[in-house]
Amino acid sequence: MEKLSQKKIDKNATILFDSVGCKLNKYELEIMRAQSETLGMVPLVKQKSGDVVVLNTCSVTNSASADSRRMIRKYRKHNENSYIVVTGCYSQTDIEEVKELGIDLILNNMEKAKFFDIIKEDINDLDDLDLQKQSIMSSVKFQSRPFLKIQDGCDAYCSYCIIPRARGRSRSVDRQEVLDQVKELSTTYPELVITGVNLGQYEDHEDYGLLELLKDMVAIDSVKKLRISSLEPNDLTPEFLNFMVENEKICKHIHLPLQGGEDQLLKDMRRHYTMEEYTEKLRMARELCPDFCLGADIMVGFPTEDDECFEKVKENLLALELDYFHVFTFSARDKTVANNLSQRVDPQVKKQRNRWVSDLSSKRKQAFLKRHIGKTFDAVVERSGKTTGFMKALTDNYIPVIFETTEDLALKFVKVRIDEVGTDKVFGTLIKIQNKEI
Numbered sequence: 001m002e003k004l005s006q007k008k009i010d011k012n013a014t015i016l017f018d019s020v021g022c023k024l025n026k027y028e029l030e031i032m033r034a035q036s037e038t039l040g041m042v043p044l045v046k047q048k049s050g051d052v053v054v055l056n057t058c059s060v061t062n063s064a065s066a067d068s069r070r071m072i073r074k075y076r077k078h079n080e081n082s083y084i085v086v087t088g089c090y091s092q093t094d095i096e097e098v099k100e101l102g103i104d105l106i107l108n109n110m111e112k113a114k115f116f117d118i119i120k121e122d123i124n125d126l127d128d129l130d131l132q133k134q135s136i137m138s139s140v141k142f143q144s145r146p147f148l149k150i151q152d153g154c155d156a157y158c159s160y161c162i163i164p165r166a167r168g169r170s171r172s173v174d175r176q177e178v179l180d181q182v183k184e185l186s187t188t189y190p191e192l193v194i195t196g197v198n199l200g201q202y203e204d205h206e207d208y209g210l211l212e213l214l215k216d217m218v219a220i221d222s223v224k225k226l227r228i229s230s231l232e233p234n235d236l237t238p239e240f241l242n243f244m245v246e247n248e249k250i251c252k253h254i255h256l257p258l259q260g261g262e263d264q265l266l267k268d269m270r271r272h273y274t275m276e277e278y279t280e281k282l283r284m285a286r287e288l289c290p291d292f293c294l295g296a297d298i299m300v301g302f303p304t305e306d307d308e309c310f311e312k313v314k315e316n317l318l319a320l321e322l323d324y325f326h327v328f329t330f331s332a333r334d335k336t337v338a339n340n341l342s343q344r345v346d347p348q349v350k351k352q353r354n355r356w357v358s359d360l361s362s363k364r365k366q367a368f369l370k371r372h373i374g375k376t377f378d379a380v381v382e383r384s385g386k387t388t389g390f391m392k393a394l395t396d397n398y399i400p401v402i403f404e405t406t407e408d409l410a411l412k413f414v415k416v417r418i419d420e421v422g423t424d425k426v427f428g429t430l431i432k433i434q435n436k437e438i
């Protein structure tokens with residue numbers, strides 16, 4: 001923590017939050033928002049100014065750092081007298097730059113969790129407030145599926161990634177704390193998304209890793225569905241896959257980041273698997289459960305991805321049984337190994353490659369959706385503010401289905417049948433509401 005001004009916060013101050021970067025950053029902002037409410041502050045939504053402004057930054061690429069810088073400058077300009085807190089990866093990797101931006105407090109990634117205790121010191125006349133520290137999790141207002149963060153940091157050091165430096169070594173939340181949160185959240189939410197920077201590195205003492213934790217989670221009666229946000233390929237072992245397939249509380253959706261679509265590229269990226277190994281994981285998953293939704297992150301434009309290499313990437317991607325790709329374009333990041341490589345891919349070429357993979361992804365997604373017409377799946381109805389009419393449910397295998405209902409089904413666990421696939425929407429019929437036949 002670094003305090004850069006003597007500014008204080010009035011009781012019942014308004015507070016607004018903004019972030020750049022990954023889902024974890026958004027999740028952490030939700031937690032801080034909940035903590036600010038317990039301090040008597042008034043969180044604002046979609047406003048440009050507040051008495052306190054909390055900005056969660058990212059530095060995964062140089063352009064993410066630039067976006068973070070722009071965000072801080074913009075809020076400082078429109079909030080001359082506000083108390084501005086900056087946290088997140090950019091404030092950790094480039095702290096000296098952040099200090100120059102005229103803000104009031106810097107919190108590192110570890111300190112976000114202590115937001116309540118740190119900020120409370122700067123609120124005037126706080127004695128009058130009822131500071132009964134209620135459960136932070138219970139007051140977090142998640143849309144439909146809470147993200148439950150069980151791990152932070154990473155020990156992998158992929159050559160293009162700043163995260164191990166920005167978020168530090170892997171650290172796991174104590175298993176009892178996780179299980180208590182799961183118990184609490186699952187009484188309201190039928191689906192929880194289990195998340196972390198590198199989930200496979202979860203560890204609570206020897207011999208208790210992610211698989212053991214998931215087994216304890218599914219044993220909790222109130223838990224209906226758990227979605228694993230993402231898993232590194234080497235962590236999808238046959239044992240793990242069998243557990244996913246056999247346990248009906250685990251969503252049939254695997255996001256398995258591939259990143260480089262060719263063996264030498266994978267080596268240059270310091271990803272520790274080959275295309276053959278990756279392909280075999282997908283094959284096993286598909287064989288054990290044909291309805292699995294299988295997705296991956298792909299990075300294009302890595303410095304050593306020359307034209308010949310990209311031709312092989314195309315060939316390899318076409319052969320993979322993936323249902324969607326999240327495409328990222330490489331952008332150099334200071335303080336990473338990849339930044340020191342002498343080669344560079346032309347920005348226009350990077351754009352074309354990104355388009356090629358995105359187009360392939362759209363085709364795969366359509367094919368995946370069409371393959372499931374006529375089938376019925378478990379799904380969770382989203383909370384959208386509407387109570388009847390057309391509502392949206394997300395199936396176990398990641399298909400957003402629109403259906404009509406006369407009952408308020410927000411956050412209900414249902415079964416839906418997929419009837420029709422449009423260009424960007426899927427329509428279906430409600431078959432069952434929890435234990436009630438229709």
Ligand code: SF4
Pocket residue numbers: 154155156157158161162163164197198232
């Ligand atoms: S696994 Fe690699 S890409 Fe993912 S956070 Fe760790 S270092 Fe970064």
